[in-house]
Each structure stands twice: as C-alpha cells, then as structure tokens.
Amino acid sequence: MRAHASIDTAWSLLREALSTPASPDTKARLEALDEQLAAFVRASPGALESVMLAGVDELASSWKRLLPWARLDGESSRLAVLLTRTPPGIETRDILLPSGPTLERTLQVMEPLAMLRVFAAARRKHPRILSEYCWRQAFDLAAFFVQRAEPDALDRVPRLLPDERDFLRSLATGEPLADILPDNVHDMTPEEIASALARYRSVTVEELEASLRPGRLSESGFLAPGERLGEVILRDARTLHRLGVRRHELARKLERIHQESLEGTLGPPWRYDSTAYLGHQEDPFHTLDVYEIRQQGAHDFELFHTGLGPETVLRSGDLLFTLIRRACFFEGAVQHRIDPEKAVRVLGLG
Structure with missing residues (x-):
C-alpha cells in the first residue's frame, strides 16, 4: 500500500481481511491484504490503531460466521478474529484457535500501547467475545504487545482491570502473579x-x-x-x-x-x-x-x-x-x- 493511501482504504482492507474465510482459494488475497496493511501501518504509525479503537463496535457488528465456535447472538466473529491472531513467539494453549489469516506482518508493526487499548476496549464493551469464546488467545496476543511495549505500558491502559494487568504481565514475562496484599x-x-x-x-x-x-x-x-x-x-x-x-x-x-x-x-x-x-x-x-x-x-x-x-x-x-x-x-x-x-x-x- 502506498504511504499516502487513505485511512479509509486501510480500514476497508482490514475489515475485508477479518471477514474473509481462510481457504486455499483466498490465501493469496489474504497475504496481499496483510502486506498492504503492514505497509500502511509502517508509513502512518498509529493511524489504523486509532481508528480500530474508535471502531471496536463496528468490528464487532459483523454477522460473518468465520469461526465454528463463535456464533455470538449479535456480537461478531470479526472482533474475535482480530484479537485471536497469535504471532510467532507466543505459545497458544487453547485448542480452539482455528487456522486462518494471521495478519502476521501487520501485527508485528502495530504500535503496542495502542493495541493494548484496543484490547481493553474490546474486553469491556464485548465481554462475551473475549470471555466465553476466545479469551485465552486474545490474552496471548495482548501479551505479545506487552512484550514489545514500554515497561509501564499496562499502567497506561486505564480500562484494564487490576487482575488483568497482573495476568498479562505474567504471560509476557513468565514471572509469578504479583502479591495482592503487602508484606505488612x-x-x-x-x-x-x-x-x-x-x-x-x-x-x-x-x-x-x-x-x-x-x-x-x-x-x-x-x-x-x-x-x-x-x-x-x-x-x-x-x-x-x-x-x-x-x-x-x-x-x-x-x-x-x-x-x-x-x-x-x-x-x-x-x-x-x-x-x-x-x-x-x-x-x-x-x-x-x-x-x-x-x-x-x-x-x-x-x-x-x-x-x-x-x-x-x-x-x-x-x-x-x-x-x-x-x-x-x-x-x-x-x-x-x-x-x-x-x-x-x-x-x-x-
């Protein structure tokens, strides 16, 4: 994607990528979308992430049935697909993660703090998607962004709950969950x-x-x-x-x-x-x-x-x-x- 491509175009391509079922017939198109989106993110840092934060509800409005276990009664699989792409280096412990488009190139270049804010907004506004159906894959992806972010990034995401912050820190660092009460x-x-x-x-x-x-x-x-x-x-x-x-x-x-x-x-x-x-x-x-x-x-x-x-x-x-x-x-x-x-x-x- 050219650097001067519009944010509207990038948003449209992202929605297409998240609404396209993975198959041998769509593999080439999905890879092309990933390359175009990654190019836009590199050329316009933070722009797509900001639109994603504002458009969490729109991402969750699709009725596409991409995931066999994500029939969400009005909430969509589109947000689930976005937040369950697990990049290399993050172990996925849940067997529910389907094969499909990974948006690997795009996720690797997105701004970590901004994506953690997208995650937190999705967690608060559409809890069924990130609770009952694919919560662990979503937290694995969020931990990937924690690993790439500044050390204080989680403290700058106000919509995360306290125990969510501790869980993400442990996933990202491998350290035990922090104490809740002090020594004294x-x-x-x-x-x-x-x-x-x-x-x-x-x-x-x-x-x-x-x-x-x-x-x-x-x-x-x-x-x-x-x-x-x-x-x-x-x-x-x-x-x-x-x-x-x-x-x-x-x-x-x-x-x-x-x-x-x-x-x-x-x-x-x-x-x-x-x-x-x-x-x-x-x-x-x-x-x-x-x-x-x-x-x-x-x-x-x-x-x-x-x-x-x-x-x-x-x-x-x-x-x-x-x-x-x-x-x-x-x-x-x-x-x-x-x-x-x-x-x-x-x-x-x-």
Whole structure:
C-alpha cells in the first residue's frame, strides 16, 4: 500500500481481511491484504490503531460466521478474529484457535500501547467475545504487545482491570502473579484488607465475601457463613507475625514439598498424599481463570510430619499455596482451611 493511501482504504482492507474465510482459494488475497496493511501501518504509525479503537463496535457488528465456535447472538466473529491472531513467539494453549489469516506482518508493526487499548476496549464493551469464546488467545496476543511495549505500558491502559494487568504481565514475562496484599498485612485493618482484595477483583466487599461462601465459587467455599474476609486474614497474618514466619516462606515450603512428592523425591520427615482432579478450582480473587500461570488448583493433599502426632496433619488443596503467598489467605472455617500455627509446626519453620 502506498504511504499516502487513505485511512479509509486501510480500514476497508482490514475489515475485508477479518471477514474473509481462510481457504486455499483466498490465501493469496489474504497475504496481499496483510502486506498492504503492514505497509500502511509502517508509513502512518498509529493511524489504523486509532481508528480500530474508535471502531471496536463496528468490528464487532459483523454477522460473518468465520469461526465454528463463535456464533455470538449479535456480537461478531470479526472482533474475535482480530484479537485471536497469535504471532510467532507466543505459545497458544487453547485448542480452539482455528487456522486462518494471521495478519502476521501487520501485527508485528502495530504500535503496542495502542493495541493494548484496543484490547481493553474490546474486553469491556464485548465481554462475551473475549470471555466465553476466545479469551485465552486474545490474552496471548495482548501479551505479545506487552512484550514489545514500554515497561509501564499496562499502567497506561486505564480500562484494564487490576487482575488483568497482573495476568498479562505474567504471560509476557513468565514471572509469578504479583502479591495482592503487602508484606505488612498484619498492620492493616480488616476493612483495609477486604477493600484491597475487592478492588483487585473489581467488586464490592459484600459481593466478594458472598462469592466466597459455600456453594458459590466452590462447593465447600472459602469462608464460612458469618465470617468476614478481612478479619480472617488479619488474624492469620498476626499469627505468622507473632511466630516470626513470613507467608512467602511458608507457601514456598508447601510448594516445594508438593513438587518433590510429584517427582518422587520427597523424603523424611514428611509424607505427602495427593489426589489429582481432571478439573481445577479457579482463584477466587480473579475475574480470569489463571490456572495456566501456576498450575495450582487441581490437587487435594494430606501432609504428615512423621515426627509429630496424627493430629497435626495438614489437609487442603494446592490452590492454597497461591492464596497464602499473594494474600495471606489460609481460608476460613471451611473444608480446605489450614491453621497457620499448625502449618508452621508441620513444616519445621518455627
């Protein structure tokens, strides 16, 4: 495409590319469209991205049935096609990604921050497209732009939710999800603790606590009826502080024992019995399913210290490792709670 080609022409070509089913008969045309669009983006930095941001609704208005799993009742597959093109270098973990036009050349030259804003606008305005149907491929593509963007780019995309930012950072860098609560949680008030977690989850404290009750996010729940989230966490944080043990140290020890058990290398004084499930328990502090990041939430376990009595056995699930590390959450008076003082004894940390 010539450098002086109009933005209207580029927009038309983009819409054509996203509305053309991939087949041997259309391969040459799709490659030509990709080359033309990439040339326009190089010659006019930011122009097409700005029109895409303004035209998110138009991208979502097509009734083309390009993807067999994207029949969206009025929302379109066109936006899904745009936001599920996975460039080289980003691993796609979802088997739903169809073969088709990748727009590889175009995506490689688009302005990363602008495309992250397009992603965030699409996520807010058309959640079904990026939630039920192809959310993981879309986040993989967004992570590709995070890798190419300035370090503070995610903080400059105001429409992203807090947990979405953390998830994208982890996808892009391979680092663990960041802590939600600070190290000195023992110095906070119950209200500050609950409010911080609710903000992270983008709900009210009341909504968050209701979701943690039995029968909501999990059958056994994370909080017993009548318990308050901030009070439960503060009590356990103060217990750890009194014992001189950091929650990160405790979570790392549990994770190491779990991993050594899976590898068959765990020795005395611990015995660790675990049960694996085909499904997994989602993290209650996320709007997203972040299981892929840490692979925690699919095992229940019993941990014994052979030098202590049977009453000191720890019974829980491996999702607790993440909940402890990120939020000092040992759960309330429910099935999978671990008492932090007992955990310190069994793990030999005290």
